[in-house]
Amino acid sequence: MTDADLTITPLTVPGSLDDTDAADFIAFGDLSRLVCDEEVGLPDLSPTASQMLASWQDESDSLHLGFVARRDGDIVGMVSLSYAQEEHAKAAEFDVLVPAAHADEGIAQALLLCAEDDARRRGRDVMQTWTLHRPANTSDVLIPKTGWGRIPPTALSNFLEAHGYGLEQVERNSELDLHADPGVWERALADASAFAGPDYRSLTWELPTPPALRAGYASVLARLVTDAPSGDMEFDAEVWDADRVARRDVRMTSAGQLVAVSAVEHVPTGEIVAYNELLVGPDRAGMTHQFGTLVATEHRGHRLGTIVKCANILRWRELVPQSSRVSTFNAEENRPMLDINEALGFVPVSYAGAWQKRI
Structure with a gap:
């Protein structure tokens, strides 16, 4: 998939992190932790590439896949998806990862469209994702459909809302x-x-x-x-x-x-x-x-x-x-x-x- 100078290609899942084709998967782990750090200052909320690899290699119960966005050869964002393997499954869980250094460049939109297109091809019609938020210290807050909890808006939550996603629930990280x-x-x-x-x-x-x-x-x-x-x-x-x-x-x-x-x-x-x-x-x-x-x-x-x-x-x-x-x-x-x-x-x-x- 190509949009001007932005290219999006599938994320390779290596047999080992020592393999010659493991660089993008290692970068995926690093990017996930960087985004957690930028959003809430807690990089450890995300596992490392080595901790994720076994789950990505075993497709028995859940299929994990991803796409890598590049500009001029540099990784500027990724999106990961997870599909339950039950025959009746209809949902696709995804995570758009765009670091602050590459925000506002249309990267998130291209990755989101890529994820939604992949879900449609696999017969899924429910998209689900999670955003991270620091404790609210402002009157400008988002209220979920459950009515429980309040979170301050972020660039990513604003982006999701603009693309038709609804805030269903708030979870507390303690x-x-x-x-x-x-x-x-x-x-x-x-x-x-x-x-x-x-x-x-x-x-x-x-x-x-x-x-x-x-x-x-x-x-x-x-x-x-x-x-x-x-x-x-x-x-x-x-x-x-x-x-x-x-x-x-x-x-x-x-x-x-x-x-x-x-x-x-x-x-x-x-x-x-x-x-x-x-x-x-x-x-x-x-x-x-x-x-x-x-x-x-x-x-x-x-x-x-x-x-x-x-x-x-x-x-x-x-x-x-x-x-x-x-x-x-x-x-x-x-x-x-x-x-x-x-x-x-x-x-x-x-x-x-x-x-x-x-x-």
Whole structure:
């Protein structure tokens, strides 16, 4: 695709970052982190190229692809896309990455049109993306359709709105000081465990998931897109089984990443009904990321969210004592989970806007 002196070509996914064709993928990882830094001053919100590579190479459950924009041979922007592989899937998730140095040059528009055209060719009619925002310190704010949360407009959010995207939801990005006094987490875990009673049993493991737990873990992972608050975002239901859990484990532990899981089993049924995941990259002193956290709808009200969070935080301090912060995202309307976070010491540091458009 060519527009004047702007060219857009597919992003090559290398077999290894040491391969001769890996330069663009390495640049993709660097650009993603640069944009996070420019938007909210938090480059660690984005994984590195080495952390992303395994997911891009394995198309079993999700197809990842991208396009690279160049002017005069220099990379000036990229767009990445992700497609769920279920037969019924209708959504395409994308991320337009244009650094501040190349803003206002029509690059974002060309990349957006490229992403929408690719989605149409693949039979997808729902486009979804997320924007990052610093805490609002102005009366000029955007309000999502859910009515929960406020974010200040940015160049990217203005661009998306001008191209027909609607702000569906606001998510809060919070951080916790892992080196704080653990007493609050120990007391909260003891109180929540006593409240939940003997019908609920705590489980912990590091990935890879033990074979005996994969089927049960698959069942609760499948519920993240159906049970978590998502406003009117049209997320595709996912099909999970033990084999998919095993594939996910391989991707998540690639490039030296460590993942710890805290879960709760409902003893009368043997079902896993709540879980929390913490991940850190090969630099164990780096940012810890909280991945999925969920309590199955029918088991809410038993303080299981507090149990899985506190159990994992306390265990994580022993597994990865070098890491000083854990970062997590939660929908602003998810007050039960935000109440838990706030009680445990999480504080907001940035926000994300969830945008959607039918094409």
